Amino acid sequence: MKRKILTLSISLILISVMITSYLSFHLNMDSLVDQKQGELLSYCKLINKAIEEDLQHGLIIDYGYYAETFSEQIGERVTFVKADGAILADSLMGEDYVNMDNHKNREEIQKALEKGFGASNRSSSTLGKEFLYVAVNLVDNGELVLITRVAMEIDRLDMMGDFLKDAALKSAAVGIAIAIILSIIFAFWLTRPIKTLVEHARKISGGDYTSRVAFQTEDELQELGETLNEMAEKLHLAVEEMEKAENIRREFVANVTHELKTPLTSITGFVETLQDGADENPQIRKKFLDIIAVETARLKRLINDILAISDIESGREVNTDTDINVKEVIEEIINFLEPVIVKKSITVKTHYPYEIYIGGNRDRFKQMMLNLIENAVKYSNENGMIKIDVQKTEEMINIMVEDNGIGIAKEHLPRLFERFYRVDKSRSQKVGGTGLGLAIVKHIVALFDGDIKVESEEGKGTKFTVRLPI
Numbered sequence: 001m002k003r004k005i006l007t008l009s010i011s012l013i014l015i016s017v018m019i020t021s022y023l024s025f026h027l028n029m030d031s032l033v034d035q036k037q038g039e040l041l042s043y044c045k046l047i048n049k050a051i052e053e054d055l056q057h058g059l060i061i062d063y064g065y066y067a068e069t070f071s072e073q074i075g076e077r078v079t080f081v082k083a084d085g086a087i088l089a090d091s092l093m094g095e096d097y098v099n100m101d102n103h104k105n106r107e108e109i110q111k112a113l114e115k116g117f118g119a120s121n122r123s124s125s126t127l128g129k130e131f132l133y134v135a136v137n138l139v140d141n142g143e144l145v146l147i148t149r150v151a152m153e154i155d156r157l158d159m160m161g162d163f164l165k166d167a168a169l170k171s172a173a174v175g176i177a178i179a180i181i182l183s184i185i186f187a188f189w190l191t192r193p194i195k196t197l198v199e200h201a202r203k204i205s206g207g208d209y210t211s212r213v214a215f216q217t218e219d220e221l222q223e224l225g226e227t228l229n230e231m232a233e234k235l236h237l238a239v240e241e242m243e244k245a246e247n248i249r250r251e252f253v254a255n256v257t258h259e260l261k262t263p264l265t266s267i268t269g270f271v272e273t274l275q276d277g278a279d280e281n282p283q284i285r286k287k288f289l290d291i292i293a294v295e296t297a298r299l300k301r302l303i304n305d306i307l308a309i310s311d312i313e314s315g316r317e318v319n320t321d322t323d324i325n326v327k328e329v330i331e332e333i334i335n336f337l338e339p340v341i342v343k344k345s346i347t348v349k350t351h352y353p354y355e356i357y358i359g360g361n362r363d364r365f366k367q368m369m370l371n372l373i374e375n376a377v378k379y380s381n382e383n384g385m386i387k388i389d390v391q392k393t394e395e396m397i398n399i400m401v402e403d404n405g406i407g408i409a410k411e412h413l414p415r416l417f418e419r420f421y422r423v424d425k426s427r428s429q430k431v432g433g434t435g436l437g438l439a440i441v442k443h444i445v446a447l448f449d450g451d452i453k454v455e456s457e458e459g460k461g462t463k464f465t466v467r468l469p470i
């Protein structure tokens with residue numbers, strides 16, 4: 001990119017500098033010739049004026065002397081030509097002027113004879129050198145007296161031309177050098193943001209999503225940079241989310257494996273003991289088989305809970321649009337839990353203002369309520385009290401399940417709804433808990449677009465409040 005910009009700009013610079021130098025050199029040369037011609041013309045006129053005055057005073061003119069003197073003064077060759085083309089005098093030839101050809105046919109003389117003055121740029125056949133000639137007629141009393149010609153050696157003009165050429169080349173070189181330096185700086189300045197963008201994109205593709213570009217070029221490059229930043233931000237979030245999901249999944253799998261292993265180990269252990277002869281004692285056999293039955297039930301519950309969670313998570317839903325009679329469901333659960341309630345002498349108080357219905361999957365709703373009420377029973381002390389209160393507002397149904405049981409210490413509350421989270425593992429396991437109940441509740445509440453909150457004080461009791469939109 002940088003090389004392309006440099007090649008392009010340097011070629012443009014070279015071409016334009018070459019063209020301008022060429023043109024300016026030739027224009028300068030032309031104007032130099034014009035200027036010199038003008039000078040020669042005024043010399044001719046001055047000389048003519050002097051001769052004219054002498055003629056008017058009736059002086060006899062020594063043209064040889066005049067040619068020499070004027071030539072010395074102006075530093076150029078001076079020739080006087082008669083009207084018929086014969087040479088009167090020539091500063092360069094001196095006495096030898098008599099050998100010079102008739103000049104009638106010389107370009108400047110012809111032009112002077114025609115128009116009063118003439119100029120030409122040609123080689124002198126007398127001297128074999130190139131001269132710039134200017135000739136002007138001298139007319140006295142309406143009669144052409146002579147033609148004064150002043151000539152300058154082209155060599156001298158060429159010398160000036162060389163000087164001009166030299167100056168043009170030097171200034172072109174300086175100009176090119178400056179322009180090349182500027183274009184290198186410009187190319188660097190132009191490609192720097194692109195380089196930054198490339199580095200940034202490379203970092204992103206290498207997995208560094210925190211890389212951000214920040215430059216203010218106020219153009220499309222800045223826009224591109226900002227777009228890349230947004231893309232990196234989005235990728236970052238997506239990757240983080242994926243990693244989080246992956247961690248949760250990994251943790252879940254590890255937990256599931258662990259939780260399944262515990263009852264399985266226990267079952268295998270007791271079965272082996274029985275095989276080893278323990279089954280001969282009927283009492284021991286009964287005890288062991290009972291334990292195996294409890295562990296198997298626990299295993300079954302665990303598997304059911306795991307399946308329930310994955311079902312809810314994957315969104316596999318059945319019977320979504322039933323009108324659920326809230327009171328009926330709660331009564332069914334209380335009946336189901338009756339044996340434990342009676343055994344622990346727990347009082348259950350329910351309060352429904354009137355019949356309340358809610359749309360949704362009845363099985364899921366029941367599962368949620370069962371988990372909450374079962375927990376209240378499970379974690380209640382003997383002679384405890386459980387209150388179930390259902391209220392209805394315009395948009396919501398609020399269901400409170402409150403107990404005065406063992407309560408939950410504050411530090412456990414934020415993690416309560418996580419899968420497999422149990423406050424007291426040994427105690428919870430003793431009462432048959434898997435730690436999935438509240439996770440399932442949370443999932444079902446979300447399915448109903450509702451929310452759940454818990455208030456608890458250790459040793460005093462716990463209150464769960466579920467709010468579901470109607």
Ligand SMILES: Nc1ncnc2c1ncn2[C@@H]1O[C@H](COP(=O)(O)OP(=O)(O)OP(=O)(O)O)[C@@H](O)[C@H]1O
Nearest residue numbers: 375376379407422423428433434435436437438462
């Ligand atoms: N009403 C409550 N009173 C006191 N502690 C509770 C109550 N409800 C839940 N907990 C605590 O929260 C933990 C998580 O409850 P969760 O229902 O998820 O699991 P669990 O009851 O142990 O097992 P299960 O999956 O069989 O329900 C419980 O282990 C218990 O320590």
Ligand SMILES: [Mg+2]
Nearest residue numbers: 371375437438
């Ligand atoms: Mg539970």
